Amino acid sequence: LKGVGPAKADLLRKELIIQTFGDLLTMFPFRYVDRTVFHNISDIRDENSYIQLKARIVHIQTVGAAHHQRLIATARDASGEIDLVWFQGVKWALNMLTPQQEYIIFGKPTVFNGRWNIPHPELEIPTTLPVSLAEKMRPIYSSTEKLKSKGLDFKGIGKLIKSILVHEKFAMPESLTTDIIHPLRLISRQDAYINIHFPQSPELLKKATLRLKFEELFFIQLRLVKQR
Numbered sequence: 297l298k299g300v301g302p303a304k305a306d307l308l309r310k311e312l313i314i315q316t317f318g319d320l321l322t323m324f325p326f327r328y329v330d331r332t333v334f335h336n337i338s339d340i341r342d343e344n345s346y347i348q349l350k351a352r353i354v355h356i357q358t359v360g361a362a363h364h365q366r367l368i369a370t371a372r373d374a375s376g377e378i379d380l381v382w383f384q385g386v387k388w389a390l391n392m393l394t395p396q397q398e399y400i401i402f403g404k405p406t407v408f409n410g411r412w413n414i415p416h417p418e419l420e421i422p423t424t425l426p427v428s429l430a431e432k433m434r435p436i437y438s439s440t441e442k443l444k445s446k447g448l449d450f451k452g453i454g455k456l457i458k459s460i461l462v463h464e465k466f467a468m469p470e471s472l473t474t475d476i477i478h479p480l481r482l483i484s485r486q487d488a489y490i491n492i493h494f495p496q497s498p499e500l501l502k503k504a505t506l507r508l509k510f511e512e513l514f515f516i517q518l519r520l521v522k523q524r
Contacts, residue, residue, distance in 0.1 A: 298459060304446055311440045317460055321468075323453070324492055324508075325435035328501070329402060332432060338375035340405050340412050346436075347414075349373065349401040350422060356393055358386065368413075369393055371401060378405070379413035384441040398422060402436075416441070418449055433495045457493050471511060482507045 297317065300308070308314040314323065327346060334350045351371035358367050367382040367389050380401065382389040403417035437453040448456075460466055468486040476482070483491075483500075488507040495501035 297456060299456060304448065307443060307446060308448070311443050312438070320453075320457055321460060321489055321493075323437060323457075325437055327436040328495065329434045329436060330432060331434050334400075336375035337371075337373050337378045337412070340378070343404070343406050346402065346404050349378070350398065351378070351401055352398045353380075353393055353395055356390070356395060358390070371399070379408075379411060380417050380419075381413050381415050383415065385416075385445050388445045392419065416444075418451070420451065433498070433501065435493055454493070461490055461493060472514070476514075480510070482510060485511070 297320075305315075308320075312323065314320050329346070329348055331348075333348065335347050337349060337351065340347060349371070351373040353369050354372045354377070355370040356367070357369075358365055360366055365386055367386045369380040369389075371378050371380055380403075398421070399419045400422050401414065401417050401419055403414035405412050405414050407413075435450070435454055437450045437457075439449050439453060443449070443452075446452075468489050470477075470485050472482070472485070477484075483503045485507070487500075488504040488511075491500040491504035492508060495504070
């Protein structure tokens with residue numbers, strides 16, 4: 297797969313047990329974010345929800361030493377400030393941050409000493425290009441600090457998956473017969489995999505989820521019938 301050398305392949309295998317294209321394609325997003333919606337820092341109320349902000353980095357500092365070192369970057373928008381904190385990959389994060397640069401910030405806020413912060417946020421520089429319908433719903437994938445340090449954060453993993461889906465030779469073989477698919481109005485298996493990763497619309501995301509859930513349960517049930 298283009299973009300995956302021996303080192304990244306070994307890391308994917310160790311960190312996420314991904315060894316094949318199939319493993320990668322069945323690593324479904326655990327969440328989607330509407331790329332057109334941004335919240336103000338002052339609007340943050342919930343520690344259990346992910347949030348997307350647009351704010352400028354106004355201060356960067358490292359605290360502690362050696363294994364206890366952490367990086368704290370203060371981000372500010374028109375409504376207030378929030379701390380972005382890295383406990384791991386400090387050197388990598390420090391090289392990535394630019395003072396006074398505006399970033400799109402995504403993560404789960406928490407409260408520490410009465411102040412909001414986002415541990416290990418995902419960052420990207422805003423673009424002036426309009427967000428197309430196909431890019432509106434951003435897939436969020438699980439990752440690890442080791443993978444992030446090699447550029448395989450949720451965006452990097454998404455790029456690998458997209459490179460498979462858009463390849464001219466990509467073809468997901470059908471697993472159900474037409475007499476099951478048509479009466480239940482299920483979408484094709486290929487369309488389901490495309491839209492579970494990069495939904496063209498909320499409706500197609502629902503159809504993709506339904507198709508993949510049905511398929512999984514169908515074959516579980518079929519195995520039980522066969523065993524009986």
